[in-house]
Amino acid sequence: xxxxxxxxxxxxxxxxxxxxxxxxxxxxxxxxxxxxxxxxxxxxxxxxxxxxxxxxxxxxxxxxxxxxxxxxxxxxxxxxxxxxxxxxxxxxxxxxxxxxxxxxxxxxxxxxxxxxxxxxxxxxxxxxxxxxxxxxxxxxxxxxxxxxxxxxxxxxxxxxxxxxxxxxxxxxxxxxxxxxxxxxxxxxxxxxxxxxxxxxxxxxxxxxxxxxxxxxxxxxxxxxxxxxxxxxxxxxxxxxxxxxxxxxxxxxxxxxxxxxxxxxxxxxxxxxxxxxxxxxxxxxxxxxxxxxxxxxxxxxxxxxxxxxxxxxxxxxxxxxxxxxxxxxxxxxxxx
Amino acid sequence: xxxxxxxxxxxxxxxxxxxxxxxxxxxxxxxxxxxxxxxxxxxxxxxxxxxxxxxxxxxxxxxxxxxxxxxxxxxxxxxxxxxxxxxxxxxxxxxxxxxxxxxxxxxxxxxxxxxxxxxxxxxxxxxxxxxxxxxxxxxxxxxxxxxxxxxxxxxxxxxxxxxxxxxxxxxxxxxxxxxxxxxxxxxxxxxxxxxxxxxxxxxxxxxxxxxxxxxxxxxxxxxxxxxxxxxxxxxxxxxxxxxxxxxxxxxxxxxxxxxxxxxxxxxxxxxxxxxxxxxxxxxxxxxxxxxxxxxxxxxxxxxxxxxxxxxxxxxxxxxxxxxxxxxxxxxxxxxxxxxxxxxxxxxxxxxxxxxxxxxxxxxxxxxxxxxxxxxxxxxxxxxxxxxxxxxxxxxxxxxxxxxxxxxxxxxxxxxxxxxxxxxxxxxxxxxxxxxxxxxxxxxxxxxxxxxxxxxxxxxxxxxxxxxxxxxxxxxxxxxxxxxxxxxxxxxxx
Numbered sequence: 001x002x003x004x005x006x007x008x009x010x011x012x013x014x015x016x017x018x019x020x021x022x023x024x025x026x027x028x029x030x031x032x033x034x035x036x037x038x039x040x041x042x043x044x045x046x047x048x049x050x051x052x053x054x055x056x057x058x059x060x061x062x063x064x065x066x067x068x069x070x071x072x073x074x075x076x077x078x079x080x081x082x083x084x085x086x087x088x089x090x091x092x093x094x095x096x097x098x099x100x101x102x103x104x105x106x107x108x109x110x111x112x113x114x115x116x117x118x119x120x121x122x123x124x125x126x127x128x129x130x131x132x133x134x135x136x137x138x139x140x141x142x143x144x145x146x147x148x149x150x151x152x153x154x155x156x157x158x159x160x161x162x163x164x165x166x167x168x169x170x171x172x173x174x175x176x177x178x179x180x181x182x183x184x185x186x187x188x189x190x191x192x193x194x195x196x197x198x199x200x201x202x203x204x205x206x207x208x209x210x211x212x213x214x215x216x217x218x219x220x221x222x223x224x225x226x227x228x229x230x231x232x233x234x235x236x237x238x239x240x241x242x243x244x245x246x247x248x249x250x251x252x253x254x255x256x257x258x259x260x261x262x263x264x265x266x267x268x269x270x271x272x273x274x275x276x277x278x279x280x281x282x283x284x285x286x287x288x289x290x291x292x293x294x295x296x297x298x299x300x301x302x303x304x305x306x307x308x309x310x311x312x313x314x315x316x317x318x319x320x321x322x323x324x325x326x327x328x329x330x331x332x333x334x335x
Numbered sequence: 336x337x338x339x340x341x342x343x344x345x346x347x348x349x350x351x352x353x354x355x356x357x358x359x360x361x362x363x364x365x366x367x368x369x370x371x372x373x374x375x376x377x378x379x380x381x382x383x384x385x386x387x388x389x390x391x392x393x394x395x396x397x398x399x400x401x402x403x404x405x406x407x408x409x410x411x412x413x414x415x416x417x418x419x420x421x422x423x424x425x426x427x428x429x430x431x432x433x434x435x436x437x438x439x440x441x442x443x444x445x446x447x448x449x450x451x452x453x454x455x456x457x458x459x460x461x462x463x464x465x466x467x468x469x470x471x472x473x474x475x476x477x478x479x480x481x482x483x484x485x486x487x488x489x490x491x492x493x494x495x496x497x498x499x500x501x502x503x504x505x506x507x508x509x510x511x512x513x514x515x516x517x518x519x520x521x522x523x524x525x526x527x528x529x530x531x532x533x534x535x536x537x538x539x540x541x542x543x544x545x546x547x548x549x550x551x552x553x554x555x556x557x558x559x560x561x562x563x564x565x566x567x568x569x570x571x572x573x574x575x576x577x578x579x580x581x582x583x584x585x586x587x588x589x590x591x592x593x594x595x596x597x598x599x600x601x602x603x604x605x606x607x608x609x610x611x612x613x614x615x616x617x618x619x620x621x622x623x624x625x626x627x628x629x630x631x632x633x634x635x636x637x638x639x640x641x642x643x644x645x646x647x648x649x650x651x652x653x654x655x656x657x658x659x660x661x662x663x664x665x666x667x668x669x670x671x672x673x674x675x676x677x678x679x680x681x682x683x684x685x686x687x688x689x690x691x692x693x694x695x696x697x698x699x700x701x702x703x704x705x706x707x708x709x710x711x712x713x714x715x716x717x718x719x720x721x722x723x724x725x726x727x728x729x730x731x732x733x734x735x736x737x738x739x740x741x742x743x744x745x746x747x748x749x750x751x752x753x754x755x756x757x758x759x760x761x762x763x764x765x766x767x768x769x770x771x772x773x774x775x776x777x778x779x780x781x782x783x784x785x786x787x788x789x790x791x792x793x794x795x796x797x798x799x800x801x802x803x804x805x806x807x808x809x810x811x812x813x814x815x816x817x818x819x820x821x822x823x824x825x826x827x828x
Contacts, residue, residue, distance in 0.1 A: 020721060092800070096828060186525075213755075217803025217827065220611055220755045224526050247611075273611075 002126050002173075007335040008287065008301050008326050009060040011266070013210055013242065014130035014176060015306030016050035016065030017315040026070065026093035043068040051123050053316050058323035061126045061174055064119055066306070070094060071216075072132045072178060073140045080159065081108035083141055100142040105155050110163050113170035120171045128174030129167060130210070134160065134195035135188060139181045150191035157198030164203040176208040176242070180305075183213045184221060186228035197237045208240040208266060209233075210305075213248070218273050218309035226252040230259050242266030244304035246286065247273055256293045265294050268304030269325070270318045275310065277317040283325025288332075296333055301326045336368060336382050339733075342391035342424075343774045360424040360432070361389050367433040368440075377440045386419035386633075392426070394780025394787070398468070398699040400647060401427040402435040406447050407638065410707040412460075414447045421701075447702075453648035455662060457669050460641040460702060462713065464626040464740055467644040468779065468786055470673040471694055472624065475784040476574045478676055478687075482784045485687045490784065491540065500762055501543040501619035503813045510760065511550040514615050518562050521756055532613040533568040534752065536602055536745075537621035538594075541581025544570055547617075548588050563591070569613075571597040571605065599625060600716075600741055601748040614757040616749055622763045622790040623778075625741025628713045631703055632727070632734050638703035639713055640735070650696045658689055669693065694784060715740035717747040718798060725797040730769040737766070737777060739791040746795050750802045753824070759804075761822040765792035767808040792822060803827045 025042055028034040050065025069075040070093045077083045077097065082105040089098040112129065119127040134156035138149050146152035164175055177199065182192060200207050211229065214221025226243060233241060241261070245253065246268045256265060269286040270278060283301075290299060301322060307315040340361065354362075364387065371377040377385070392399060399421070407417040420439050427435070442451045458467045475482060483489055491499045500506065514533075521527040535544045548568055555563040568591055572578045575596065582594045597605035599621050606613075629640035646654065651662055658681075660668065671679050672693070677686030706713065714720055715738065723738070730736065746759075753759060766777055766789050778788035792808055799806035804824040811819040 020719065024721065024724075217801070219751070219753075219803050221826070222526070223528065223611070223755055 002124060005060055005126060006330065007296050007333065008299055008330055010058070010301045010323050010326050011061035011128065011174075012054060012059060012063050012319070013212075013302055013304075013306045014063050014066050014128075014178070015069070015308035016053065016063070016067070017310050017312040018067060018308045019046060019312065022046055022067060023093065027091070030091060030093055040068075047118065048122055051119075051125075053312070054319060055123065055125060057316060057319035058327075059125070059319055061128050062119075062123055063128055063130065064115060064122075066130070066308070071096065072180075073097075073099075073137065076110060076132050076137060077141055079110035079112075080137075081106035096140060098142070099140065100144055101146070101152070102144045104145060105159050107159065107162065109166055112163055113166045113172075116167050116170035116172040126174060127172075128176055128208070129172050130176040130178055131160065131163070133177040133179040133192075133209070134199060135179050135185075135192040136181045139185070149188065150194070153191060153195035154198055157195040160199045161201055161203065164199065164205070168203060168205050173205050174208070175203070175205045176210050177238075178210045180210075180212050180214045180216075180221065182211050182229070183224060186224075189228065189232040193232050193236050197235070200237050206240070207238045208242050208300075209236055209238045210242040210266070212244040212268070212305045215272060215305040215309070220247075220273070226255055230255055234259065234261060236263075238263055240264040240266050240300055242268070242300065242302055244268035245290075246271040246278075246304045248304075250286070250289055253290055253293050264298040264300055265290075266300035266302045267294075268302055270303035270322050272303050272305050272307055272310060272318075275314050277314060278321050278325075280321045280324035280328060283322050284328040287326060287329045291329070296335070336365075337384070337386045338365060339386060339388045341388055341735075341773065342776060344391075357391055357424045360422075360427055360429065363429055363432055364389060364422055364424075364436065367436045370433075371437060371440050376437055378444075381443070384417075388419060388421040390421060390423050390425075390776050392423045392776045392780070394778070394782075396695060396781040397423075398642075398697075398779060398781065399423050399426070400698050401432070402439050403701065404439050404442055405701050405703060407703045408705065410705045410710070412704065415705075417703075418443050419703075453651075454645040454700070455648075455651045455665060457644040457646065457666055457697060460643045460704075462628050462639055462641055463779075464628050464713075466642050466699065467669075467673070467697075468699070469626055472785050474673055474676065474690070476577070478690075479574070479576055479784075481677065481687050482691070485684065485691060486783055488783075489540070490782075499539060499543070499619060500811055500814060500817060500819045501539060502546060504546065506762075506811070506813045507543065507546045508550055510617070511547060511554055515551065515554050515558070515560070515562065517614070517756065517758070519558075519560060522560070522562075526756070528612070528614075528754070529565065530612075531562060531566045532609055532754075533566060533615040534571060534602070534606070534609075534613050534617070535568070536571045536597070536599055536616065536618045536749065538570045538572045538577055538581035539619065540577075541570070541584030543617075543619060544568065544581060544592075545584045545588075548585055548591070552588075566591055568592045569606070569609075570594045571599075571602060573598050600744045602745065603748045603751050606752055609752050611751070612754055613752040614754050616752065616757070616759040617761070618759075619762040620787075622739065622742035622745065622761060623787045624785060625739070625745060627742070627779075627788055627791075628738040628740055630706070630713065630736055630738055632730065632732065633703075635732065637706040639706045639710075640701055641704050642699040642701050644697050645700055646693075646697050654692060654696070657692070658685070691784075694781065713738055713740070715743040715747075717744050722794070722797050722801065725800075726769065726791075726794055729793065731773055734769065734772050736769060736772040737788060737791045737794075739788070739794055742790045743794050743798050747798050747802065750799070750804060750824075753804075755826065759822075759824045762811060762819055763822065764789045764818050765795075765808055765820050765822060766790065767792040767796075767820070769793045792820075795822065799824060800827065 046067035047064040054062040077099040086098040134153040403421045407415040631638040677690040796806040
């Protein structure tokens with residue numbers, strides 16, 4: 001029985017610390033020196049450890065840590081019907097495969113429901129699954145078929161919509177869509193939101209849209225202000241928008257005063273690009289400042305982005321501080 | 336006998352069809368060694384496995400005697416039977432070479448502590464990163480003015496080209512143009528930050544920063560882009576003397592410039608508040624003056640090169656005569672010099688003269704210590720063994736190469752300062768491919784008072800790849816014949 005979520009629920013963005021030994025193993029696999037079976041076994045162990053760490057830290061909505069994903073692109077393009085992937089095009093696991101679409105995407109499953117079943121088997125906590133959004137995939141897959149990026153994104157939305165429904169059938173209740181490339185291509189936002197809406201149409205899960213400034217290699221890919229999201233994002237049929245504030249500062253929180261958003265807001269209170277572990281007091285201060293503009297009922301507490309680039313002890317320390325800081329504020333709210 | 340020719344160049348051959356001096360010397364080495372076998376000096380059983388390294392050391396003053404025996408030890412420092420002989424064909428003279436080779440061969444039998452050449456050792460065996468040369472290097476930058484007074488020329492004049500490539504007007508102008516273009520593109524996309532930060536690490540005389548800022552201001556005015564008003568340029572250096580000198584050179588840029596004392600190994604530590612904010616970072620001839628280690632791979636096994644400083648017998652005699660001291664005094668005086676500076680040894684100019692003489696004359700004896708799989712001390716801070724595995728994966732089987740730990744550490748600790756669209760530009764001497772280590776001597780060499788070593792660019796490429804940057808090397812096109820190249824980063828997908 002999954003426990004009910006408290007006020008100010010805490011969650012992760014998706015990825016958890018990637019052990020260096022697993023990185024090596026992934027490279028060994030690419031060099032044909034390790035079998036898929038052995039690698040899968042390692043992935044399973046690391047995913048279970050990630051769940052355990054999150055549960056111990058007190059995270060309310062956990063993920064499997066995504067150790068089985070090389071990065072946020074290849075995991076999906078490899079499974080996407082109709083996308084051709086050159087499996088010889090990378091030596092280092094974290095690199096991107098070269099991928100290309102030459103014809104209309106076929107309708108078929110990506111097989112992500114295994115993740116939902118895994119979570120159902122190995123945790124009693126509310127869990128979530130993250131999936132890269134159509135805009136992000138469009139920016140990485142070479143398009144040799146569709147007339148425009150918009151057309152490609154909308155068709156990706158159609159295929160991913162079926163996948164989300166599969167996930168729900170497999171037990172998923174919380175689904176997050178990651179769109180880090182919005183920040184680099186703000187001019188795409190009108191059609192990018194349309195693609196999101198196509199993706200989530202009729203999906204009966206709680207949908208979060210995560211928009212950050214990138215975390216590839218533990219550094220931002222873009223910089224700027226979240227102003228570009230407004231007002232276009234107000235049209236998104238989502239339950240929560242999740243954004244990074246810990247590293248960038250909280251100036252953009254004021255946007256939520258200016259615009260009456262119809263969904264909850266996930267605020268990043270943990271900087272995932274530094275090994276310095278925040279104190280619980282520091283986290284609590286950040287939450288208090290967010291509460292000045294967003295009601296507690298619509299606030300979700302998260303790290304800025306995935307924890308993949310942090311050492312495990314650091315990642316665990318940060319999550320523990322996040323939970324402790326959140327609990328402090330809950331007490332202050334009497335909830 | 337296994338002969339390694341560690342220098343490959345087509346430029347040495349005279350035009351008259353004769354053999355080059357180095358070809359002649361190479362022939363003399365192999366001929367002399369065969370004679371030593373025939374004469375029974377070199378054990379015929381040992382000869383087949385004896386490795387001979389023929390080098391051509393490009394720096395006129397360096398840390399090697401013409402003939403050197405390199406022994407090997409276990410990871411614990413116990414002597415192993417394997418040894419090799421290295422000859423610098425540039426320093427060797429035809430008359431003395433056969434005798435020097437014979438002495439080297441005989442010393443192989445005499446054991447590691449035999450000291451047949453009556454060397455005066457100034458230190459214990461240590462990895463390059465910890466050896467005495469770095470104490471001398473620090474002393475140089477600390478007492479730069481005193482050295483320059485004694486030598487009668489500024490340190491830039493002591494560089495191989497006689498001046499710093501950093502200050503080349505066209506190089507500066509092109510660098511400014513590239514930067515301005517970047518700013519304009521970001522401005523067009525509405526992504527240019529309100530404050531634009533630039534950073535120069537290792538400021539030299541300040542001439543480069545001044546020229547760059549002057550040119551940037553002029554271009555900005557010419558184009559009417561108003562970027563200069565948003566620019567703040569940081570000068571970072573660990574030498575207060577250099578920083579003061581450089582700030583004076585850019586004083587006319589007022590509040591647009593500030594100086595920050597920083598350790599080149601960790602610029603991030605002094606500039607944490609600028610994380611992901613700096614649009615442009617530039618360095619010239621900084622990495623080639625930072626600590627390194629040397630690793631040797633022979634027959635699949637890795638060795639760490641360890642060195643100990645010494646003065647050879649005849650030079651000790653000259654030193655004692657010229658400075659009125661005894662042989663026994665010297666080690667203590669070297670220690671005093673490196674800890675307290677030249678005036679702690681002798682008063683006035685004599686102290687600097689003693690320092691200069693020592694710098695010119697001391698040499699380094701090398702040995703190869705087996706690198707235990709579990710050791711990590713040779714891994715630069717901030718990097719991991721995985722970086723080195725990446726590097727070895729692309730290296731030839733039989734190679735000696737630098738781990739430019741200082742450069743790697745500095746590079747890794749500079750990248751976090753870069754704005755996502757910013758770039759880092761380094762003018763230095765780079766070995767961009769691991770295979771190039773088999774084709775020529777890559778340092779260290781002595782400059783006038785300080786030292787220089789080629790930088791392992793392949794290592795920096797591996798570091799960059801893990802940090803999200805592609806690292807490129809371009810020739811420095813502004814001075815014909817220069818060995819300088821330009822490293823620059825681009826954001827990795």
